[in-house]
Structures are given as structure tokens and as C-alpha cells.
Amino acid sequence: MNQLIVENINFSYGKKSILRDINFKVENGLIGLLGKNGAGKTTLIKILVTLYRPSSGSIVFNGYKYNNYTNEIRKYLGYLQQDFNMYKNLTGLDYLKFVAKMRNIKNIDEEIKEICDMLNLDKYIKKRIGTYSGGIKRRLGIAQAILGDVKLIILDEPTVGLDPEERNEFRKAIKKVSTDKIVIMSTHITEDIEFLCDKLIVLKDKTVKFEGSVENFIEYNKYNICQEIVNKIKFDEIINTEKVISYKVEENKVCVKYIAKNNKKPAENITLQDAYINFLEE
Numbered sequence: 540m541n542q543l544i545v546e547n548i549n550f551s552y553g554k555k556s557i558l559r560d561i562n563f564k565v566e567n568g569l570i571g572l573l574g575k576n577g578a579g580k581t582t583l584i585k586i587l588v589t590l591y592r593p594s595s596g597s598i599v600f601n602g603y604k605y606n607n608y609t610n611e612i613r614k615y616l617g618y619l620q621q622d623f624n625m626y627k628n629l630t631g632l633d634y635l636k637f638v639a640k641m642r643n644i645k646n647i648d649e650e651i652k653e654i655c656d657m658l659n660l661d662k663y664i665k666k667r668i669g670t671y672s673g674g675i676k677r678r679l680g681i682a683q684a685i686l687g688d689v690k691l692i693i694l695d696e697p698t699v700g701l702d703p704e705e706r707n708e709f710r711k712a713i714k715k716v717s718t719d720k721i722v723i724m725s726t727h728i729t730e731d732i733e734f735l736c737d738k739l740i741v742l743k744d745k746t747v748k749f750e751g752s753v754e755n756f757i758e759y760n761k762y763n764i765c766q767e768i769v770n771k772i773k774f775d776e777i778i779n780t781e782k783v784i785s786y787k788v789e790e791n792k793v794c795v796k797y798i799a800k801n802n803k804k805p806a807e808n809i810t811l812q813d814a815y816i817n818f819l820e821e
């Protein structure tokens with residue numbers, strides 16, 4: 540079992556404090572890192588991939604302390620950055636071979652074949668990257684991130700710009716990859732992780748405000764969400780007086796969910812998105 544322990548991390552850009560007392564512990568599986576735009580996800584990711592050094596705190600991966608064993612840790616790291624771009628004139632296969640050589644991988648052909656099978660890339664791999672759709676490019680991005688003996692994979696907003704079908708393909712691929720590795724994926728889109736991630740880490744006010752399962756996150760928030768089925772007149776009243784999370788029009792009625800602190804009858808069928816909107820309001 541792989542293990543990443545982050546303790547009391549602080550980080551500032553100059554005098555601007557971005558992350559404060561970041562603590563969490565993760566093991567194998569898919570971990571969703573959720574936070575609003577600007578919450579500090581990319582900054583935290585750059586620390587986790589050893590590009591930035593925190594001003595204080597410690598990170599330990601499988602017993603290796605980040606500050607003391609940066610080179611060892613890099614051998615186990617796979618990273619897909621937010622603005623990932625590849626050489627358009629290379630084929631996917633040439634690109635993966637290039638990455639494999641840089642990482643000193645021995646059984647290059649075997650390993651590339653295995654990864655392409657897993658990510659359904661075989662059909663495209665001999666074509667030039669310039670001809671790929673956004674979704675295939677992103678899957679090639681994952682392929683390069685998992686080549687070799689990587690055990691900690693970090694993906695920064697990997698679903699941005701993908702259409703719904705590509706998102707589904709991407710989700711299937713990433714779930715497969717995360718069975719025997721730690722995969723941390725940042726996003727501000729709750730749908731990306733709702734039914735997939737084994738653990739959720741939510742960044743808010745510069746720190747980790749929640750760490751646990753999606754189910755626990757929903758449970759934690761549900762007593763602040765009220766659901767009512769009302770007529771349109773009542774709905775107009777609610778929308779003017781309450782913080783509405785979501786609503787659905789059903790014939791002459793509207794099913795509306797809104798924030799209502801400490802309410803004894805929580806809404807049913809609360810989604811991660813509903814819970815997250817309430818959490819951001821707190």
C-alpha cells in the first residue's frame with residue numbers, strides 16, 4: 540500500500556499567504572482535490588510534485604521525506620499539468636517512447652502496449668498528435684503520467700475542455716489506473732469525482748476544510764439543506780428570500796433545495812454538488 544502524509548504545510552507567494560496548515564493522509568485509490576478557482580489547488584499540486592518547496596511543514600511518501608529524497612520521489616511521480624501540450628507532429632507512440640527513454644524504462648514496447656490497452660489508445664497511437672481530439676490528448680497525457688514504476692500520480696484539472704463523452708472515457712480510464720496507486724486529481728467540477736473518488740479533500744480558506752468520503756461529506760452538509768415541493772408563487776418567494784442550491788420544475792410544481800441551517804428534515808438525494816454549494820457558503 541502506498542502512503543502520502545502531508546503535515547502542516549504552509550506556502551506563500553512573496554507576502555501573499557496561499558496555503559496554511561495543510562494536513563492530510565492518503566493511500567491507494569482516487570483522491571479528489573476540490574476547491575474553487577484560486578483556492579490553491581495548483582499551488583498544492585506543484586508542492587506535491589516537488590516543483591515548489593513549502594515554507595514549512597513536511598511531506599512523506601512511502602517513508603521518503605520530500606526534502607531529503609527529492610530524486611527518489613521523482614522516480615515514483617507521474618504528473619499531468621493543467622496546460623499540458625505535446626508535439627503535434629509526433630505520433631502518440633513516438634511521444635510515449637521518448638518519455639519512456641527519458642525515464643530509463645527497460646521494456647519500453649511491452650509497457651507502452653499495456654498502457655495503451657488499458658486506456659483504449661491503440662487505435663490512435665500511430666497517428667500524429669495534431670489529429671487527436673481533446674479527450675484522446677488527455678488520455679495520452681495520462682499514459683505519459685503512468686509510464687514506468689510510478690506510484691503517485693497527480694492530475695491538475697484533467698477534465699477541463701473535454702466534452703461529456705470524453706469525460707466518461709476519461710473517468711473510466713482513471714478509475715482503472717487508481718487501483719494500485721495513489722491518484723490525486725484536482726477539479727472544481729463535482730461531477731468529475733462524485734461517483735469515482737475514494738476520498739475527498741476540500742480546500743477552502745487556504746486550508747483543508749474537509750477530508751473523508753463523499754458519503755461523509757454529504758452527511759456532514761445535509762442538515763443544512765432543505766427540500767420542498769412548492770407551487771410557482773411559493774417558489775418565487777423562496778428564490779427571493781433563501782439561498783437556493785438547485786431546483787427542478789415538475790409539471791405545475793417546483794422541487795427546490797435551499798440552505799436552511801440546522802433543519803431537522805434534510806433533503807433527500809443530495810448530490811455532491813448540493814453539499815459543496817452549502818459547504819462554500821458556510
Ligand SMILES: Nc1ncnc2c1ncn2[C@@H]1O[C@H](COP(=O)(O)OP(=O)(O)OP(=O)(O)O)[C@@H](O)[C@H]1O
Pocket residue numbers: 552555557574575576577578579580581582583727
Ligand atoms: N506565481 C504566482 N505569484 C503570485 N500569486 C500566484 C502565483 N500563482 C498563483 N497565484 C495566486 O495564488 C492563488 C492560488 O492559485 P492556484 O492557481 O494555486 O489556485 P487553483 O485553485 O489551482 O485555481 P485554478 O482552478 O484557477 O487554477 C490565486 O489567488 C492566484 O492568483
